Amino acid sequence: MKHLFIDTSVLINYTRKNDNVLRDLLIQQDKGEVELFVGVIVVTEFFSGTEINNVKFLLAAIKIFQEFFTIIEVGFQEGMKAGQLRRSNTIPLTTDAIIAATCILNDFELVTNDVKHFSEIEELKLYKIES
Amino acid sequence: MKSVSSFEFRDNLSSYLDLVEKKGKKYTLTRYNKPVARVVPYYNEGESALMLADKYFGFFKTEENKNESGSEFVDKIRRSDEALKESERMRNWDTNNLE
Numbered sequence: 624m625k626h627l628f629i630d631t632s633v634l635i636n637y638t639r640k641n642d643n644v645l646r647d648l649l650i651q652q653d654k655g656e657v658e659l660f661v662g663v664i665v666v667t668e669f670f671s672g673t674e675i676n677n678v679k680f681l682l683a684a685i686k687i688f689q690e691f692f693t694i695i696e697v698g699f700q701e702g703m704k705a706g707q708l709r710r711s712n713t714i715p716l717t718t719d720a721i722i723a724a725t726c727i728l729n730d731f732e733l734v735t736n737d738v739k740h741f742s743e744i745e746e747l748k749l750y751k752i753e754s
Numbered sequence: 755m756k757s758v759s760s761f762e763f764r765d766n767l768s769s770y771l772d773l774v775e776k777k778g779k780k781y782t783l784t785r786y787n788k789p790v791a792r793v794v795p796y797y798n799e800g801e802s803a804l805m806l807a808d809k810y811f812g813f814f815k816t817e818e819n820k821n822e823s824g825s826e827f828v829d830k831i832r833r834s835d836e837a838l839k840e841s842e843r844m845r846n847w848d849t850n851n852l853e
Contacts, residue, residue, distance in 0.1 A: 737828060
C-alpha cells in the first residue's frame with residue numbers, strides 16, 4: 624500500500640472543488656490501496672484560512688482531519704533532516720523543508736501542486752498527479 | 755490496511771476502537787496469521803466511500819475564494835514576503851559570519 628503525504632494545496636483544491644485529486648485518493652484509501660497522511664504544517668495552514676472564522680467551516684475542518692487523514696507527529700529527527708535540507712540549499716523555506724523531511728524519513732510520497740518547490744530534493748518521492 | 759492479530763486486538767480493544775473512530779483507521783484481523791475479518795469506521799446508513807469522498811468536496815468554496823487555487827493559497831500563507839526574506843537571509847549567510 625502506498626503511503627501518501629497530502630500537502631495543503633491539494634487539500635485546498637479539494638475543499639474548493641478546484642480538482643479531483645484528493646477526492647480520487649479518498650476513494651482509493653477506502654479500498655485499501657493508499658493511506659493518507661498530513662502533518663502539523665498542513666493543519667496550521669488549513670486553519671489559517673479566513674473561512675475558519677465561521678463555525679460551520681471550523682467544525683467541517685476538524686471533521687476533515689479526523690475522518691480523512693492520519694496525522695503524523697513531527698519531532699527531533701524531522702527537524703534535523705529539515706535543517707540538513709536547508710543547509711544544502713535544495714529547499715529555501717523552513718515549512719517546505721519540514722514537509723520534505725517528514726516524507727523522506729517516513730517513506731511517504733508527497734502529493735503537492737507545488738512540485739517546483741520540491742524538485743531539487745533527490746531523496747524525496749513526488750506523487751505524479753495526472754492532469 | 756494494517757493487520758492485527760485477534761489476540762492483540764482483544765487485549766487493546768478500546769485503543770483500537772479509538773483509532774478507528776477518531777482517525778478512521780482500518781484493520782484486518784488475523785487468527786494464526788490468516789485474515790478473518792475487517793474492522794472499518796462506521797458510516798451512517800447509505801454513506802458509501804464515494805459519499806464520504808464527496809462529503810466536503812467544494813464545501814469551503816465561497817465568493818471570496820472561488821478564484822484562488824490551492825497553490826495560490828499556499829503561496830499566500832507559506833511563501834509570504836516575510837518568509838521569502840528570511841529564506842534569502844539564510845541563503846546569504848555563510849560560515850564566515852562566525853568569524
